Amino acid sequence: MSNGKFAVVAIAVAIAFAAASQLVPNEYFFTAAYVVLQFVILATAWNILGGYTGYVNFGSAAFFAIGAYSTVVLYNAAKAPLLVMIVAGTLVAGLLGLGLGYLTLRLRGVFFAIASLALAVVLYTFIVNWDYVGGARGAYVLQPREVPFGLPRYIHLLYIVLVLQAAVALVVARAIEKSTIGRGLAAIRDDELAAECSGVPTLRLKIFSATVSGALMGMAGTTFPFYLSYIEPSSAFGLSYAVNSIAMPLIGGMMSWVGPLIGAVLLGSVQQLVQVTISSAWNLLIVGVLLVLFVTLAPNGIMGWVDAWRRRRDRR
Amino acid sequence: MEASTALVINAIIAGLLLGGFYAAVSVGISISFGMLDVVNIAHPAFIILGSYVAYFVNDRFGFDPILVSVVLSPLFFALGMALYRIYYVCFEKRGQESLRGLAFFFGILFITEVALVLVFGVDYRLVSTAYGEVTWRAGDIDFPMRLVVPFFVSVAMVVGVQLFLTHTFFGRAVLAVAQDQLALRLMGVNPVRVKERAFALSIATAGVAGAFLIVIQPVQPSIGREYIGLVFAVCVLGGMGSIWGTLIGALVLGLAESFTSTFFGPSWAPAVSFGLLLATLAFRPTGLLGR
Amino acid sequence: MSAAILEVSGVVKRFGGFTALDGVDFTVAPGERVGLIGPNGSGKSTLVNCIAGTLRNEEGRIRFEGRDIHAYPAHRRIRLGLARSFQIPKPFASMSVLDNLCVPLLYAAKGGEARRAADEAHGILRQVGLEEKAHAMSGGLTQVDMRKLELARAMAAKPKLLISDEAMAGLSTSEVDDILALLMGLKAQGVAVIMIEHVMRAVMKFSERIAVLVAGRKIADGDPQTVVGTPEVVKAYLGE
Numbered sequence: 001m002s003n004g005k006f007a008v009v010a011i012a013v014a015i016a017f018a019a020a021s022q023l024v025p026n027e028y029f030f031t032a033a034y035v036v037l038q039f040v041i042l043a044t045a046w047n048i049l050g051g052y053t054g055y056v057n058f059g060s061a062a063f064f065a066i067g068a069y070s071t072v073v074l075y076n077a078a079k080a081p082l083l084v085m086i087v088a089g090t091l092v093a094g095l096l097g098l099g100l101g102y103l104t105l106r107l108r109g110v111f112f113a114i115a116s117l118a119l120a121v122v123l124y125t126f127i128v129n130w131d132y133v134g135g136a137r138g139a140y141v142l143q144p145r146e147v148p149f150g151l152p153r154y155i156h157l158l159y160i161v162l163v164l165q166a167a168v169a170l171v172v173a174r175a176i177e178k179s180t181i182g183r184g185l186a187a188i189r190d191d192e193l194a195a196e197c198s199g200v201p202t203l204r205l206k207i208f209s210a211t212v213s214g215a216l217m218g219m220a221g222t223t224f225p226f227y228l229s230y231i232e233p234s235s236a237f238g239l240s241y242a243v244n245s246i247a248m249p250l251i252g253g254m255m256s257w258v259g260p261l262i263g264a265v266l267l268g269s270v271q272q273l274v275q276v277t278i279s280s281a282w283n284l285l286i287v288g289v290l291l292v293l294f295v296t297l298a299p300n301g302i303m304g305w306v307d308a309w310r311r312r313r314d315r316r
Numbered sequence: 317m318e319a320s321t322a323l324v325i326n327a328i329i330a331g332l333l334l335g336g337f338y339a340a341v342s343v344g345i346s347i348s349f350g351m352l353d354v355v356n357i358a359h360p361a362f363i364i365l366g367s368y369v370a371y372f373v374n375d376r377f378g379f380d381p382i383l384v385s386v387v388l389s390p391l392f393f394a395l396g397m398a399l400y401r402i403y404y405v406c407f408e409k410r411g412q413e414s415l416r417g418l419a420f421f422f423g424i425l426f427i428t429e430v431a432l433v434l435v436f437g438v439d440y441r442l443v444s445t446a447y448g449e450v451t452w453r454a455g456d457i458d459f460p461m462r463l464v465v466p467f468f469v470s471v472a473m474v475v476g477v478q479l480f481l482t483h484t485f486f487g488r489a490v491l492a493v494a495q496d497q498l499a500l501r502l503m504g505v506n507p508v509r510v511k512e513r514a515f516a517l518s519i520a521t522a523g524v525a526g527a528f529l530i531v532i533q534p535v536q537p538s539i540g541r542e543y544i545g546l547v548f549a550v551c552v553l554g555g556m557g558s559i560w561g562t563l564i565g566a567l568v569l570g571l572a573e574s575f576t577s578t579f580f581g582p583s584w585a586p587a588v589s590f591g592l593l594l595a596t597l598a599f600r601p602t603g604l605l606g607r
Numbered sequence: 608m609s610a611a612i613l614e615v616s617g618v619v620k621r622f623g624g625f626t627a628l629d630g631v632d633f634t635v636a637p638g639e640r641v642g643l644i645g646p647n648g649s650g651k652s653t654l655v656n657c658i659a660g661t662l663r664n665e666e667g668r669i670r671f672e673g674r675d676i677h678a679y680p681a682h683r684r685i686r687l688g689l690a691r692s693f694q695i696p697k698p699f700a701s702m703s704v705l706d707n708l709c710v711p712l713l714y715a716a717k718g719g720e721a722r723r724a725a726d727e728a729h730g731i732l733r734q735v736g737l738e739e740k741a742h743a744m745s746g747g748l749t750q751v752d753m754r755k756l757e758l759a760r761a762m763a764a765k766p767k768l769l770i771s772d773e774a775m776a777g778l779s780t781s782e783v784d785d786i787l788a789l790l791m792g793l794k795a796q797g798v799a800v801i802m803i804e805h806v807m808r809a810v811m812k813f814s815e816r817i818a819v820l821v822a823g824r825k826i827a828d829g830d831p832q833t834v835v836g837t838p839e840v841v842k843a844y845l846g847e
Binding site: 180183184186187189190191193194195196197198199200201202203255 | 659685686690691699700701709710713714764
Binding site for chain 2: 050054055056058103104107108109110111113114115117118119121122124125126128129239243246247250281282284285287288289291292295296297299
């Protein structure tokens with residue numbers, strides 16, 4: 001299926017989800033689905049640099065938060081329209097990815113990973129000390145009273161925006177994966193030195209990958225301040241984002257765009273359940289344990305099982 | 317003495333004392349990452365674990381935390397051996413260290429933090445020691461014992477590790493394995509055994525350093541993550557795998573943090589180690605003493 | 608006399624206190640078959656890495672087709688037509704044999720459309736004798752097939768000069784002949800080849816010229832029969 005066709009299918013499915021949601025009577029669905037969709041975008045975005053290129057980013061929270069906080073800035077400055085906020089946040093996060101990549105992707109993968117962690121902490125400290133966005137006390141970002149398109153509540157709009165964002169992220173990820181750039185990234189992942197000696201401009205492609213990955217993660221954060229009408233640094237930089245953006249692609253499968261989607265939907269839904277029934281601390285523990293189990297025992301994730309089963313079937 | 321001079325001198329003293337402690341905290345990473353090339357970002361988890369173990373025994377039985385941690389260090393050693401075994405079998409042997417190994421250690425770090433939250437909660441814990449409240453004063457210059465005692469034991473531990481590496485057969489085997497595993501094998505030494513024990517040593521130092529930490533300040537589970545930047549910053553600044561380099565890097569970091577805290581406020585302190593790390597990685601990745 | 612395709616002059620490479628290459632001069636003419644031999648540790652692989660761009664020499668000049676390539680990163684050098692294979696094969700393990708070739712075809716040879724690249728890849732696989740394994744996973748190949756894949760990948764870059772780094776090490780006699788035939792065939796395509804080997808009979812059969820590297824210095828360079836008879840070369844291999 002070509003990229004164009006896939007994009008059409010993705011948007012169509014997104015619109016179908018949007019329309020069908022209006023038939024769901026339970027309001028809780030929207031708050032829960034919003035979080036799961038956030039993870040779909042984060043996992044897909046992370047995987048572009050992680051699964052496709054082989055560079056681990058521990059600072060997903062930094063990119064997510066910068067998307068969220070650029071919304072706060074635009075809200076405080078000019079009450080900008082939502083679309084403007086989304087585009088702006090995506091671009092700023094992309095720039096952050098570009099900057100981090102340019103500075104640290106010349107080094108070994110482990111240094112990039114540590115630098116990404118460092119970035120999250122440095123950014124967190126800056127935000128905590130920046131009064132314009134509320135600092136440690138947080139900021140209020142009020143949902144508009146008038147809900148556009150005649151939707152019953154604002155969370156419905158947020159849900160629909162996120163479904164569309166998820167579709168965009170998946171289309172972008174798949175397009176990259178199937179393109180020449182995707183082959184180059186896979187070569188880098190498999191053996192960076194051999195890739196360089198096969199003509200792949202490794203630094204350029206890595207920076208590209210980091211930029212796109214960062215931009216999409218920022219995109220996921222742009223609507224977050226509206227979710228609870230309030231945002232503060234510890235939730236924007238939450239631990240859950242860091243661990244889930246790694247665990248979900250790992251569990252789902254890092255080789256293609258399908259893995260992060262599966263991982264996010266499965267793991268995200270399980271977490272919503274556990275959080276409500278048990279506690280959020282136990283929830284995180286379960287994610288951590290699953291991460292360690294999968295990375296040691298089933299490193300190719302669920303899609304890895306599917307591929308292995310397919311290959312065994314083809315051999316017969 | 318002028319107030320501002322006293323301020324500066326106190327900042328320097330605090331920075332140096334803290335720096336000594338940072339060396340103890342980071343010496344393990346110099347071994348596991350600098351020499352063995354294992355990216356153990358879960359190292360801080362074992363520091364915090366050490367803190368909580370010391371807290372627990374101190375709370376229950378009143379023993380001095382530092383003594384407790386030294387006595388219990390074999391436990392951490394065993395834990396380190398087990399952890400390396402898993403890492404080796406699942407990752408190093410398969411040649412997939414980089415991405416999956418990183419994810420694995422991140423998972424361990426994460427699980428440790430969350431487990432501590434579940435057991436102890438998020439409140440700060442502290443220990444009571446005979447010297448914790450004592451501060452020796454020389455005019456306007458302060459020498460708080462809660463910093464001084466950990467400083468001395470930290471430096472002792474770091475020097476001890478360095479002497480161990482350079483003067484014992486096993487220690488030199490560790491230095492050798494960092495350079496040439498094949499040669500080691502040809503000499504009849506099993507590099508995997510050496511690495512396993514060296515890694516265990518690094519975890520043991522983390523556990524002991526955890527006790528130093530809780531003497532210096534109250535702890536809560538999330539502190540581990542803040543220390544990731546610190547230990548790697550020290551290791552990279554010091555030029556990777558050099559114990560003396562670790563000491564110097566730690567002192568530099570301690571001074572930087574102390575000055576930032578004194579003149580810009582303590583809320584900026586976490587950014588110092590990470591910021592320094594980012595800057596070093598971006599502009600001088602071979603470290604201050606690098607070639 | 609046609610201009611040299613590769614000109615290495617006065618190249619010095621140091622690792623800390625150790626001098627791996629101590630002022631090496633070396634030229635290759637277009638389409639020439641040159642053997643590069645020397646004891647282990649003499650600096651052959653270091654020289655290859657400096658030429659290919661994976662290491663930077665401290666002193667000296669490297670010219671490819673008259674152009675000074677010192678500032679060029681490795682991926683740019685291969686695009687100019689300077690390819691190398693790795694001593695220890697480095698396949699792209701997550702890809703099939705065919706896809707392994709598509710990477711240099713698309714990036715080094717500027718092969719344009721991915722579809723056309725697949726056809727060209729099949730052609731190269733046929734040349735090296737790996738066509739039946741086109742869809743096999745590259746990680747699970749036999750040693751000799753991995754060596755062939757290494758060379759095939761270098762060939763897929765459509766090079767003007769190919770450096771073969773100990774492709775025959777540890778192979779059986781018939782496997783060595785396979786690789787040798789492969790490398791000999793490159794002459795017909797006008798590709799100059801530097802063969803680094805320890806398998807002397809292959810080197811003698813293959814080379815129009817032999818250069819000898821010992822302890823980072825070139826001690827002989829010329830007609831194969833003459834070179835292997837020189838006392839210094841014999842001493843280097845057999846001792847005093």
